[in-house]
Amino acid sequence: MSLLARCFALCLLFAVAACSDDPRQHKGMVATANTHASDAAAAILAKGGSATDAAITAQLVLTLTEPQSSGIGGGLFMLHYQGADASITTFDGREKAPLSADETLFLKPDGKPMAWPDAALGGKPVGTPGVISALWKAHQKFGKLEWAGLFEPAIELAEQGFAVSPRLHAAITNASHLDSDDAAAAVYFLGDGDYDEPNVAVPVGHILKNQPYADTLKLIAANGLDGFYKGSVAQAIVNAVRSNEVNPGLMTLADLAAYEAIERQPVCAPYRAYKVCGMGPPTSGGLTSLMILGLLEPYQLAKLEPDGLVTAHLFAQASRLAFADRNRYMADADFVDVPVAGLLDRQYLRSRSRLINPVRDMGSAAPGLPPGSVEDTLAADAGLVEHGTSHLAIVDRDGNAVSMTMSVERAFGARITAGGFVLNNQLTDFSFVPSKAGKPVANRVQAGKRPRSSMSPSLVLNGDGSLFAVVGSPGGSRIIGYTARALIGLIDWQMPVQDAVSQLHVINRNGRTELEDTAPGSDLAGTLNQFARLAAPLADLGHTVEVKPLTSGLHGIRILEDGQMDGGADPRREGTVVEVGGKK
Template identity: 50%
Template sequence: MPSLRLTTLTLLSAVLLNAGTAAAQTLAPAPEASTGRATKTLGTAQRFMAAAANPLAAAAGRDILRAGGSAVDAAIAVQLVLNLVEPQSSGIGGGAFMVHWDEAGGKVATLDGRETAPAAATPDRFMKDGKPMPFREAVIGGRSVGVPGTLKLLEEAHRRWGKLPWPDLVQPALKLSEEGFAVSPRLNGLLAGETALPKNAVAAAYFYEPDGKPKAVGAILKNPAFAATLRAIAAEGSKAFYEGEIAQDIVATVTGHPTNPGDITMADLAAYKIEEREPVCGAYRVWRLCGMGPPSSGAVAIQQMLGTLETQDLRRMGPGTEAAHWFSEAGRLAFADRALYLADPAFIVVPLRGLIDRDYIRSRAMLVSPDRSMGRAKPGDPPHRRAQLLAPSDGIENGTSHISIVDAQGNAVAMTTTIEDGFGARLMTKGGFLLNNELTDFNFAPEEDGKPVANRVEPGKRPRSSMAPTLVFDAFGRLYAVVGSPGGSQIIGYVAKTLVALLDWKMDPQQAVDFGNFGSRNGPTELEKGSEAEAWKAALEAKGHEVRLLEMTSGTQAIVKTPEGFLGGADGRREGVAIGD
């Protein structure tokens, strides 16, 4: 793909930047912020940009870019800082997917750092008395912890695309660990709502006061234990994590839970490997989208949804009931296929080529009535398919974050990173980081109707995900946008909505990420409570939709590359910013 070179703009360096470019002035006016969405200013920059879920993390990425670092270098610094300032969502105790754009080489690459089930895992891991365990019972404790992959992913990405020395990238998080950072309102609020986390002694001593109250907003939180972990990682790389004392502590924390122990071993940690996957790329109108393939379902489902929406003139429709109807119906079709066909490709033959075949998607689009909801869609019969196992149910990953970065050379990273539920398994190691509960993304029941479920637990297997780090290219093959979001299985709808808002409705990235969320996961049509989408409820019900109003707390980060520079949006529902120079 040919490269895109930027023209000169005035240097902008404030943390929240004012929109003033000609490109921004030609876009649609910003929608009013709804309940739960802070009003944020569009970020602009000339040379590079980083967007992340916390200002301290985004600033760490910007500083690495200022020092001449690559997009990957910045992503590493951002992730390690997020481990501190947004510990409920991601960190080295979890996993991640990275989509990378190499501007000079014109190549998209994807790295899979998803957690894996330990060698001792069995398909009935989350069954109790012949029935699936209650979700909360399964999550809390060592049973739900998968072998973490994030740190190995960062190290592998640095080996391929890093520029600055590895120890330099650890320094921003190390400094914050030692000197401390202010507890944010969001972290305080989530800690206040926790009942399980305070029962973990290590976490209680770190996050809570002696009287059991969470550390107050603005209180300075220091993490000397994580500082020691970071010093070891700076000196030895991922070996310090997957072998030796840190690994021993992970194993002890998981297996030593008093009521719900897990079975991770030192051998499981030492055996973990990053997988490079083929990018899943497809067309949408004049654009080309590339994302992460299985075990993530995100890119496939989004491309199926957009392929259905491509049959309609969404620009003419604009945001409203008609577009929401088509968007929800497209979601039903995509989630029906997702449920049956998508799982870890090392354990099931995924008909990837058929699922994103344009003729197949258009044939599915013909099932949509413009006047009436189909209710619940059935999976299709894509071409190039071999015999499949059944994969009916749906995992979620609420403890998730997304990072979007473009560096001065035009290289880009879209990385979605997770510990699954908020605060993961509610286990904090003596090394100062939380552990994931990613194994609850597997189906709890290993069989349905007497058939094995594709997304059942198996040794060494990676659970299906909805994470959807996405790169968008224009008709000339030039990088146009870097997008992604947290949000469990709703990630698919959040990212698809943002893409429609950017590409069809011509919103700027701040408007696009802030616009009300809506869609269907092949169940009720979901509209974000308190947003502009709530007003569509009655009209959608008149079309036969069962509508539910929900809190839909996305955390989308989007960067758009224009001839004048970069425009960035950080979701107003969370604390992030998009900043650069």
């Protein structure tokens, strides 16, 4: 056999990547909010793991190193792109209300709603966690490495410890009542044996260890779903929820045993030459961000300045209109008839877009009547709170991708822990008031219902169905605006991902127009403070303007025409981008 023939045979036998001209077979990329998570996920890719495998490892590490934002005691939404056939699968791991809950959950004895800070503390606001169920379901379908092996990096880091970052230290310091939970105090605070006063937040650089969390991970690694939803971990969750002295909750072992993450259809819509896909209800994020894009599509944004007055005005107006519909129609589609197709109907969006006055703020927008909806049967409810959230973007060597947003709701969730991890307060994402003016609120509390979210993990596809970009963000209901603006940056202005996730924020949730500012001395202060120059011109157009810090946590990856990858991590947080084989 000739030398050429032998080389050809070897290529066929081993499918050696070096014999291919397609560079996408050579690389993987990870973008997460924490360097430990990014490094651990990249190591999984380097071992031949899939994007799903890497996402699982990243979330387990983030539960340890960024506990204020997400964790196995919370929920998630995942979009998975399969490179082989350009298909998209979504996993809904959103928390659920206990089976014994009803619309009076957050009403006081006099029928008035609880104050949000009171409702968000303790056991009452804890929804049945969905992260482990969603990760298990995704691994069953798209995992390549063994389940238990994906837990090893987080277990090792929990036992050996990691240096507390400035952001984690600040979050602990600002988390009122967290030190009231004895288990949390043992991990996140130093007592008077080390300092002159008790319960001082662990300082920057302190080596934080979490053996209870490592023990929990070992049980889940060995026993799968049963390691979390049954047995000692489940009992610890129920005990923490029901025995809370301040605000006892309703969760039972039956609620945990009955929980199952759901595969749902993605919501997709064309935008320019691309197709943008997101999560459908119970999150409002995918629909609302797609509506913003559809409302702006008649405008030639590519010819406008990204940080200009006209762009900011148009974006705020489209956001007003989209949020008006979000607040009325969107909730858990298993309980409410959400007119998904009607809200994305191109003729409907064109008709709504014509309501935009190019030289005047429209003021508070009224909801429309999308095809498939019934007029005046639901009351609007804003529901704008959600802060303890994180996002990751991963592409593996086979061209598969994960866009995943995870949350415990506010920073450190309900401020209680079980098994070494933080429990969420996601039930406060429900409307506390079940009806208004005799009409039911779509997002009212109901037994077994998932509360409405704003999480917006997104995928962008080229016209041929190939992957163009992976993007998403934390940030409460502002997630929708953060994500939509990043998508416009990637598509209309063809920005590199780092530029798209770093650009200035303008947000309108059908109220004030918020312009981004940062504290003096911030790495971004020199750039972002300049955005305040638009405050006066926007006010002249009728906007009520507020200039304030807007701390997104956008992470994304873009696939270039030559197959190379371009990643970005939001400089407002502590995220990093890692390419398999080296840091980007």
